[in-house]
Amino acid sequence: MSERENLITVRDLTKTYQTGSVEVFALKAISLTINKGEFVAIMGASGSGKSTFMNIIGCLDNPTSGEYLMEGKDVLTRDKDELAELRNSKLGFVFQSFNLLPRTSAQENVELPLLYNNKVEAAVREHKAIEALTSVGLADRLGAMPNELSGGQQQRVAIARALVNAPLVIMADEPTGNLDSKTSYEIMGIFQKLNDEGITIVMVTHEPDIAQFAKSNIVFKDGKIIANHPVTDRKIAMEELKKIATLTDENSTT
Amino acid sequence: MKFFNLFRIAYRSLNRNKLRSFLTMLGIIIGVASVIAMLAIGEGSNQTIQKSIASLGTNSIYIFPGTNANGGVRGGAGSNQTLKLEDADAIAAHCDLVKYVTPLVQRKSQIIFGAKNWNTMIIGIRNDYMLIRSLSIIKGSGFTEPDQRSAAKVCLVGVTVVFNLFGDENYNPIGEIIRINSIPVKIIGVLSKMGQNTFGQDQDDIVLAPFYTVQKRMMISTDHIGSILASGKSELQVVDAVDQITSLLREKHKIAPSDDIDFTVRTQSELSNIFGSITKVMTILLASIAGISLLVGGIGIMNIMLVSVTERTREIGIRMAIGAKGRDVLFQFVIESILISVVGGVIGIVVGILVAEMVATFGGWPVVITPLSIILSFGFSSAIGLFFGWYPARKAAALNPIDALRYE
Numbered sequence: 001m002s003e004r005e006n007l008i009t010v011r012d013l014t015k016t017y018q019t020g021s022v023e024v025f026a027l028k029a030i031s032l033t034i035n036k037g038e039f040v041a042i043m044g045a046s047g048s049g050k051s052t053f054m055n056i057i058g059c060l061d062n063p064t065s066g067e068y069l070m071e072g073k074d075v076l077t078r079d080k081d082e083l084a085e086l087r088n089s090k091l092g093f094v095f096q097s098f099n100l101l102p103r104t105s106a107q108e109n110v111e112l113p114l115l116y117n118n119k120v121e122a123a124v125r126e127h128k129a130i131e132a133l134t135s136v137g138l139a140d141r142l143g144a145m146p147n148e149l150s151g152g153q154q155q156r157v158a159i160a161r162a163l164v165n166a167p168l169v170i171m172a173d174e175p176t177g178n179l180d181s182k183t184s185y186e187i188m189g190i191f192q193k194l195n196d197e198g199i200t201i202v203m204v205t206h207e208p209d210i211a212q213f214a215k216s217n218i219v220f221k222d223g224k225i226i227a228n229h230p231v232t233d234r235k236i237a238m239e240e241l242k243k244i245a246t247l248t249d250e251n252s253t254t
Numbered sequence: 255m256k257f258f259n260l261f262r263i264a265y266r267s268l269n270r271n272k273l274r275s276f277l278t279m280l281g282i283i284i285g286v287a288s289v290i291a292m293l294a295i296g297e298g299s300n301q302t303i304q305k306s307i308a309s310l311g312t313n314s315i316y317i318f319p320g321t322n323a324n325g326g327v328r329g330g331a332g333s334n335q336t337l338k339l340e341d342a343d344a345i346a347a348h349c350d351l352v353k354y355v356t357p358l359v360q361r362k363s364q365i366i367f368g369a370k371n372w373n374t375m376i377i378g379i380r381n382d383y384m385l386i387r388s389l390s391i392i393k394g395s396g397f398t399e400p401d402q403r404s405a406a407k408v409c410l411v412g413v414t415v416v417f418n419l420f421g422d423e424n425y426n427p428i429g430e431i432i433r434i435n436s437i438p439v440k441i442i443g444v445l446s447k448m449g450q451n452t453f454g455q456d457q458d459d460i461v462l463a464p465f466y467t468v469q470k471r472m473m474i475s476t477d478h479i480g481s482i483l484a485s486g487k488s489e490l491q492v493v494d495a496v497d498q499i500t501s502l503l504r505e506k507h508k509i510a511p512s513d514d515i516d517f518t519v520r521t522q523s524e525l526s527n528i529f530g531s532i533t534k535v536m537t538i539l540l541a542s543i544a545g546i547s548l549l550v551g552g553i554g555i556m557n558i559m560l561v562s563v564t565e566r567t568r569e570i571g572i573r574m575a576i577g578a579k580g581r582d583v584l585f586q587f588v589i590e591s592i593l594i595s596v597v598g599g600v601i602g603i604v605v606g607i608l609v610a611e612m613v614a615t616f617g618g619w620p621v622v623i624t625p626l627s628i629i630l631s632f633g634f635s636s637a638i639g640l641f642f643g644w645y646p647a648r649k650a651a652a653l654n655p656i657d658a659l660r661y662e
Contacts, residue, residue, distance in 0.1 A: 093576065112576060
């Protein structure tokens, strides 16, 4: 039953931007429900409104009108500080450009959300950060600075940072946009593992093959949802990575 | 715990930009150091002046003849001869708050020994003079009461006089006869070296003789005396002693209560107050110059913080996305700026003390570092950190998370 529990519910979500005298509709009355344990890929061309939608459900941006409930509770009536607390404890963000703090070690980057969380004692902070980095396979790069890490490793630090406060949802905005396909698959592998552990994942992507790793796909066009369907032939990252490994092996032998 | 976290965040952030943090700090370091050094130099000269004034005797009272008004034309202080020996005797007899009193007569005279001569100040004194001025005799002895009564032809000389008449400061001139205004006078003692006074006068260029010796044998007029020097029983009673002397002399000189007095009474503390206020002006001048450099340092902090808010907009966006509240960002920036100014302040205090010590060691200038100057400059630099950090921090805290994140 908990599998089907509503996590995110939006009704008639509308966002308009004022460009000179022209009103531009970024989102036109979106209504959607995302359940706990889902892995949703949001697709669409640029300008389709998918990122705007993501920013709004990630509490980074406000809609012009509409309703947004998280775990059945209203989100839009909360003030800035309450939204910050919500982002800190319930949401984890992964961005296309990683957005790690420069000249700050992997471990310190991951500790950052804990520093803004009053409930986390100083004593457990380091332990939690190391645990999160270990879960993304970076246990040996704790002290590395972002510029010493590859793109895939930086994105994994970002995922560890999103994970460290044990969020309900991970919001990923084009997480593989700056990565090659093999690294992308590795990131998808991490997402699938986290999803299996019960974390809901909402991911924006414009790459159809990346969307195949999700459980369901939502397609945006011109600020509206034009398709919302489960993924039929879902890709499993571990298997895809094996295929790539075999291909490289064949190439090297011939 | 929350505050400690923000402190840690601010510290890490400063640590990431060591060079920039240090350069920002430099303004505060120089500002605080100059405030400390300037105040130390000012206070040092103040105390030196006070000390040399105090060496004249802190409870001394000077009584000078008053001004002379003749047909509307007024002379300066001392232009009239209004003091007489009996005034000094009356003070000694009637003023119970006065401990010692001596009449003084003095004149510049040519003194001769053998082929050498020298022009110096001859002062006729009573023996109380030695006690009021705390003078001591290194060779020979002072005047006896018979010397005083009989206007004996004896004198005490300062070391400068010894040097100029005998060619050597350490020469023992006891028993030598010198001529003052053609009067042969025997040297019976040498005064211990006093050095220069506050005003740069050589206090050793002096010849002391019994009061009557000078008044009767060397002065043209024998009616009046130059001035009277007295001392109060204690420093606290000096003001009351002055009142006693004033009313006594008013009575003796038969001056109506409505008229101006024909003499002037000055105390040592008045003198030291005058010089105190001069050095205070100098100290304020130095401190305000230093204060301006502290202010410039503060503006440096604001400049860097403003630049860094713009430069770190994206970082602020990231922090907000992962849960930093507006006030977390506000405090982070304020703490960063306070850390810069406090650490800069501490370094500045150390540098300031070193500079002051160097001025003392190599420049030979007296310096006194007061705790007040340290507290003052440290408090001021912290306040500057808070004041100049607040505006950029407010700017950072007011950013919208999504705008900050999108900032390129």
